Amino acid sequence: MSSNFGSMPLRYRVAIDREQCMECGRCIDNCSYGVFRRDGDRILINSRNCTACHRCLTYCPRDAIMLQEHPCDYRNHPVWTREVRESIYNQARTGKIILAGMGSVSKLPIIFDHLMLDACQVTTPPTDPLREPVELRTYLGKKPSKLDFRQRSNGDVELSTELTPNLMLETPIMLGHMSYGALSLNAHVAMARAAKETGTFMGTGEGGLHPGLYPYQDRMIVQVASGRFGVNVDYLERGAAIELKLGQGAKPGIGGHLPGEKVSADVSRTRMIPQGSDAISPAPHHDIYGIEDLPQLVNSVKEATERKKPIFAKIAAVNGNAENVAAVARSGVDAIAIDGFRGGTGAAPRVFRDHVGIPIEVAIATADRELRKQGLRNEVSLIACGSIRESTDVVKAIALGADAVYIATAALAAMGCRVCGNCYQGLCPWGIATQRQDLVDRLNPDVASKQVANLIHAWTLEITELIGAAGINSIESLRGNRDRLRGYMLDEGLLEILDVKSVGA
């Protein structure tokens, strides 16, 4: 049945400066969405297919391509915005839930941008990282809250507290969970190499572990999600740590979704699902219907791996965050990753992505505070994730109480991703979020891993400078050190929740 909507206003308009164009056809080759085609020696354009992935712009030798977003205005209306109207048209036509890629696009203020960092002036000297050590080494996992000693026969005292396994990171930045399937093998290999090179870890996401990643398995945190894709004891044993995915910030309350187009032969083998089938994870883990079930799952995973590996849990940041975190902290896990509502995703229902959940800044602050209040802070490490965009976000997240962060979209961007938000189409022209071999081949793992490693390295240097300037020479002295933050134009209620003073105070 057709609709009366006809042609909707264009999202992007692509134009070619014909003076400049030399008709080389590189744009045609590069665009996987079919924007360009050739008619004789003229390049024709179908702007409707464009996703603003910028691949053509990058490869045009003449800088001849121009791209404009929203070339056609709607009547301006503050309530009936373009987005609202377009969603209605879309749903009136299809009758379906609207899927969207990447993180939230809502125009809510970003709290990180309203937090200012501190620096030393006269009462304390800044630490100069070029001349003095500044330690970013971070251990993730359970820590004893007090130590026990025993007296040896010769009178020496000896530590009797046994330390539980921790992950040692050279920098508090980890690469977050994005599955093989959602991402290409080359993207995974690139990130795994970068993790190894920079002394950090990478999450596998819920898609299993491809044999191509076995060489980096000591740098991988293998994920167990509600779909249990790719999970068997071999998988668990290969990881440096195991993460139980209980929720995701981009879509709290629902499970992962991998469109069938992306389930290639290799992905199907790794995930242990039929080729071409949609992989839709259930909303809950069907063995966790209450918090008391979680310790059982934690324990069985621990037992399966002889208690040698730290177990993480990842939850989405929602209203009852402090309570959720305290509950999970009692379940025996070693670290909790909290995913804020701006977290990215390959595909999520638009209404979830833009409306469900709370900001990571608030979630980390309330989690840290609650754990301290309940005397549980040493039981778990806290990992902040969901829109960590730059080194200052890392510093602010740690000052609010995190031990480390996961970055994901930023790592993709380091490999070329333009955050076009069309990952679910499986046609990523950068070879990142696709399984089409010709596209995958575009991403050279050697080059991409260097770029990701460069990003982590650059942020690490910036963090060192930032905390050095604040007179701090060890990252654990930044953790929960909210006194080194000030809120700029944040309301009183929020300042109180963040436990941060206003600028000037």
Place this chain on the structure above:
Amino acid sequence: MCGIFGVMDKRRQLMDGSSIRQALSMMNERGSGEGAGYVAYGIYPDYRDCYALHVLLDNTCESKAVVDATLGQWGAIEHDEAIPTYDQPNLRKTCTPWRYFFKPDATLAPGSASPEKDIITNLVMQINAAPNGAEIISSGKNVGVFKASGWPEDVADYYRIQDYEGYIWLAHNRYATSSPEKWERPDPFNLHDWSVVENGKTTTYGTNRRYVESFGYQCSMSTDSEVIACLIDLLVRRHGLDINLAIRALAPPFWEDIDRMPEAEQKLNRALRFAYGSATMNGPFTVVAANPDMMVGFTDRGKLRPMVVGECGDRLYIASEEAAIRAMEPGVESITRPAAGEPVIGRVAP
């Protein structure tokens, strides 16, 4: 800035306060004339079994009534009186120093390994956190803090510090950065056994404070030394760490140094940093702390503030400047400047 000074006699020979006053005033260029303080161990032999509470009272009616009532709840007041003071032209008196000799009722803290000290801790936190015009500035047995806003000499003369005799003295010459008018703000800070003077300003006040507060301490003074006193009490009394290890937890070695240690030591140091990451103090500081049995000095691991150690006979000195030590002990036998991360621990003979 700030200048700090500590002296301990290993044989518990008593020293009167006049020489401490003189030593502290040698470091006047490190201060701003807006705060000085002294603490001495051994000054109340007649009440050695009582907790001596030094309190600064806004007034001797309402504020004192609050203290009387709170103490009455938790134990018995054996004796109380105004601390003798002698007006000084340069001191603007803003409160009345008072002292109580108090016996806590141990049955009120059942199940505690050190019930009396738990009661004292709670009592001090409770009174100091409330806006009641009373601040308890010291609370240990046979020990007392004397402090005020002013130069060291004026503060000493105000209390006639020469009339007190102690075997350990700590003193502090303050360079004020906030609330110069508040008499409770200069160091020393004391919490029953432990007294602390600091030269420095940590960059981890917030982290450290949140850490001790999660164990029930309450810090109301916004100053490092208060938190440090709580940290030491927590680590030593409640967690049972040897003072050596407690200091190592507060100012731990760098990871790269730990990586080079022998296996067992590595394990110990890693465990300390794991357990006490939030207790670690960062930023520039030299701390001198004492309890009835020892005096210790330690610095941040970069040693951004000075620490000079002098020894002469039974006397151990720790100070910001050698001149202060020489003012008290002109013939000092040894002067050393320990490297960063090398604590000084002196114990009185048992």
